[in-house]
Amino acid sequence: MKLTKMLLFVLLFSFLNISAGDKKTEKPSADKIIEMLKKGNQRFVDGKSTFPNIEISRRELAANSDQGNYAYATVLSCSDSRVPAEFIFDAGIMDLFVIRVAGNVADTDEIGTIEYGLGHVNTPVLVVLGHSGCGAVKAVNAVVHGEKLQLESNIPPLVDNIIPAVSAVKEKHSDLSQNELVPYAIEQNVWQSVNDLFMKSAASRKLVEDGKVKVIGGIYDIASGKVNWLDENKPMEILKAVNDNPQRSMNIYAE
Ligand SMILES: [Zn+2]
Structure with missing residues (x-):
């Protein structure tokens, strides 16, 4: 009798545990998540990484869950082997929704992936x-400075998104050498x-404007492993400028 009771208790407990596992839970606020990312990076x-x-x-849990109930940040970063997103933020499985592409560019495929991360992985x-x-x-930067590089056929259409950034800093800091310009261009x-x-x-603009x-x-x-966080107001300034640009795309959903 006692054993049966205990078994029942164990069964009930494990059932509760499983059902609690994928319950839609409130995610931390964006500010709290940014704090989590900062603390993870500091570890x-x-x-002192904890490899959580x-x-x-x-x-x-991941196999039996909706990642949208767990992952807390979408990260667009570079494919460079020295930039492993989960390690950098001391995060684990179902924590980050990561897009890694050379030069952390945002072209159609990356933007589609970001839309999924923000809109479906929430x-x-x-x-x-x-x-x-x-x-x-x-x-x-080398190409913009007139160097002739022999690049494989698919690389120029990949990195062409970076050209406006390099051109802008080259114009702004015309006194700097090609090498000195690199950190500004980055x-x-x-x-x-x-x-x-x-x-x-x-879709992304709306999520940001709605405060989601x-x-x-x-x-x-x-070298140091440290993430140097940039001006937190800048993305909203960019959003404002884009909202004034008649060439921005207006379709939230695919036709
Ligand atoms: Zn890179």
Whole structure:
């Protein structure tokens, strides 16, 4: 009798646990999530990563869950092997919805993926993350300075999104050498991606305007491991400028 009671209790407990597992839970606010990302990055910088959410139980939960109830940030960053998003933020499975592409550009495929991350995985935060020593930005910087590079056939249409960023900083800092310009171009390229996203994605603009999503930019330092967060007001300034641009896309949904 006692054993039966205990079994019942165990069964009930595990049932509650399972059903509680994928219950739609309120996600933290965007500001709280940004704090989580900052703290996770600090642990990584200090060599004190906790490697959360990589246990077998987390995989089991992931297999039986809607990631939209868990993942808390969409991250657009570079494919560079020195920029591993989950490590940088000391995050694990079902924590980050990550788009990695050379030069963290935002072209159609990346923007579609971001729209999915924000609109279907419901992450309240989008991080656009550039990084020091970005080869894609350096290559475009070289081309803009007149160097002739032999690039494989599909690379120019990939990195052409970076050209406006490099051209803008070259004009603004005409006193700087090609090498000195690189860090400025890397930062401007983060804002270029935010601009390209807002220009092409009415859905993303609406989520930001409705206060459901916050966009934040950062530059990852490949030597220190630190993310240097950029001006938090800038994405809203870009959004405002895009809203004044008649060339922005207006369709939230595909035809
Ligand atoms: Zn890169």
